[in-house]
Amino acid sequence: MKMARAVMSEIKRDHIHKLLAKGRRVDNRAWDEFRPISIQPGFSETAEGSARVRIGNTDVLVGVKMTVGEPFADTPNKGVLSTNAELIPLASPTFESGPPDEHSIELARVVDRGIRESQMVDLEAMCIEPEKEVWIMFTDIYVLDYDGNLFDAAFLGAVAALKNTIVPAKDNDKGEDFPLPIRHFPMSVTAVQIENSILVDPTLDEEKVAEARLTVTTDENGDLRAMQKGLAGALTLDQVYKVIETSQRLGNDLRKLIG
Amino acid sequence: MKLISDDGIRYDGRKVDELRPIRIEAGVLKRADGSAYVEFGKNKVLAAVYGPRECHPRHMQNPAKAIVQCKYNMIAFSVGDRKRPGPDRRSVEISKIISEALDYVVFTENFPRTSIDVYIEVLQANAGTRCAGPTAASVALADAGIPMKDLVPSVAVGKVNDQVVLDLQKEEDNYGQADLPIAMIPRTGEILLMQMDGHMTRAEFDRAIELGVGACKRIYDIQKDALARRYTVEKTEEEPAEEAPSEQEG
Amino acid sequence: MQFQKGKKRSENMNKEGQGSSREIVLPGDLLESGGRMKAGAGTYVQDGKVYAAQVGIKSVKSNFVNVIPLGGRYIPTPGDSVIGKVVDIGPSNWLVDINSPYPAPLHVNEVPWRVDFGDTARFMNVGDTLLAKVLMVDETKRVQVTMKEQGLRKLQGGQIVEISYSKVPRVIGKGGSMIQMIKNMTNTRIFVGQNGRIWLDGEIENIVFAIRAIRMIEENAQTMRLTERVKEYLESVCKPAPAEDAESR
8 A cells, every 4th residue: 555645734734843842742642642542352252352443533453364374484383474565545545555655564573573683473373283283463554544653552452352362173174263472561652753753653744753763662560572764854862761751640540441 | 945934034023114223313423414323234334435536536627507527436354355445346336336326316517526525334244334324425425515406315126936025134135036236216206226137027026115115205205314414404583694794803 | 218417416405305204215116107397316117107317305396306425536627626635646637536536637827826847746646635616527427626716725734534425415514513613612613624624723622622513413414403412512522612601601
C-alpha cells in the first residue's frame, strides 16, 4: 500500500506550535497521556488469535494464522514468526492500493522486532520435529481507521492477538490444541518531538508536524527490547532518555489493559 | 453429505427460507466520507466510501460523470487457510460486478471527472461475502451523502440436498449443488447483480428467485433501520441560517 | 429519471420545516405520489412519483418537495465564500483545495496583487490558507476562484477547523445568532466558509474554547436546546463580560 502526500496547512502547524509553547496539546492531553484505548480480543473466529485495538480514532485489527512448515536452516529447532502490515485504502484518503510501501514495511518490521527480540513467544516450543517441521505464525496487521500512532496500536493489537492465540494442532494432526506459549510481555510506546517538546501517542496532525519520532519497546521488567527512531529530525540524548523512561512507566499501564 | 434434516432443519439450525442473523451499522469509521459494518451470520464486512473526489489516474476520468470504483478484498485471516494479501482473480471479478451494481444506483452525472471509491474489506468470511459487500457498500454510499436512487440489498440462494435454501453458509456453500447470489432494488424489482453456478432446474430457479426477492426486502428494512438510527433527529428548536455565510467575519 | 439539483443551496436551506415536523428520509423513500408537489433538490422522479435521493430532512416549500442533505461533499456554486488551501503552484496560478471533489485554480489575474510570471511563490506557497470566492463553475464542474473582492485575502494566524458543509447553517444559526454568540463570548474573530472550513483568530485559549463549541454543534447538530447548551458550555469556561453580569442581576 502506498501513502499519498497530504499538504499540511501552515495555520494548523502554527496552531500546534503556539499551543505547545503554552505546554498544551490540540486535544488538551498531557504530554505523556494516551488517547482513550479500547481492546477487543478475539474479534475474529477465523484467526487462531486476534484483537481489534482503538487508540482515539485510530483503529487496527490484528490476526494470527498458523500453519505447519519447514524451519529456516539456521534455526532448525525454532518456530517461524512472520509479520505483515496493510495500510488499506479504506483507512485513510491518503492510503492507496498496491504492494506494501516503505511505511507499511517499517510498521511491520518494528512490530516484528519488538515481538521477536523480547522473546515473547517461546519459539523452541514451536518446533515439531527439528529441521523438518515447525509452527509458522503469521501476524497480519490491518489498519481500519488512521488517526496517528499506528506503531503502538499495531503493537498492542499484535501482543493481544498472540496472547489469545490457540495453536491449531488438532486440525494439523499434531495432537491437542494448546495456547501459544508466551514467555515475555513486551509493550511499545511511541513519542514524537515537536520543537523540543516530547509528545506521547501523537495524533495524525501531530505526526505531520513532528520532527522526529521514537518507539521504545520494553519488557515486563522494564528492560529495553527494541527501538526505532523515525522522521527526518534529530533527538538529543536527554530526549531519548525521557522517552525510554516514559515507555517503561506507561508500558506497565498498557500491560494492565491486556492483562 | 447430509446438510438438511428430514424435518427441514439445516446444518446451523435454520429453516430453508430463513436468513442468518443480520446486523448493520452505519457511520462506523472516522476518516471515510461514509461507512458501514455488516454481519451476516459469521460474515463480518466493513465498507468505506471516499468521494466524490478527484479521479486518479487521470485517464480514468469521465468528463460526463463520476466513475464508481469498488475494491473488494478479503483480509489474510478472514478464512481458514491464511490468504496472501493483495488482489487475486476472484476478488478482481467480484470488485467489478459490485462496482457495476453500485454505479446503477448512484447519480454519477452529478459529479463529472470524479471517482467515488468504495472499499469493501471482508474481515471474516463464511460464504456470501459478495452479497454482504453491496449490502454494506450501499449503506456506506448513503452515509457519505451521495445522491442515489436506492439501497442495494443482496443475498445468495442455493441448492442443498436437492432443496432450494436461502442464504448459504460455509458448509452449504462448499457441499451444495448450486449458488445464486443476487442484488436488487426491492421497490422496482431491478436486478443489479446476478451470478449462478451449479445445477438448477427452471422450477428451482423460480423458487430461488422468490426466496431471494423476499429476503432482499427484509435486508432492505434492516439497511434503512441502520441509517435511520445513525441520523435520528430530535426536534430542533431553531431554523438554519437564512443568510449565506459570506458576511460572517466580525 | 434525473437527479434534481437545487438552483442555489441557500434557497433550499432557509425557512424550511416551518410548522411541520422534521422527517428524516433515505434514498428511495417515496416523497410524493399524488402529483401535487414538484420534485425539488435532493430528489428524483420515477414513473411520475418523487423519491428521495439522499439522506436528509424532507422539506416542502412553495409546491416543491426537497431533501436537505445531512452529509455529503461540498459542491461549489458561483458566489460561494470559501476557505481554500494552496496545494500546488504554477508559474501563473495556484491550485487551491476548497474541500470539494474539484481543486480550483486561482489565476494571477484573480488576486489583488501584481504578480509577474513565475513569481507566484513569493505571494502564496503550498500550505497557505486563503479566503476566496467561487468565480465560475462550468457544466463539467471546472471551478475557478477569485480573491479580487473586498475582504478576500490570505489568512494568517489563528486556527482552521473542518466540519461537514451540511452543518454550516447550524454553526451560523438563525440570522447568524449562533456564530455571533460564540464570537462574543470567546472574543474571537471567526469566518465560516460555505465549504465547511472555519477560520478562528484571537487569544489562543479562546480559540480552543470556540473550537470546542463548534465541535459540540457539529456532533449535536440535530438535537434539542443546542443554543442553550453551547451557551452553558461557554459560560462555564469563559470569563463573563462585566457589563452583562451586572445587568443580569
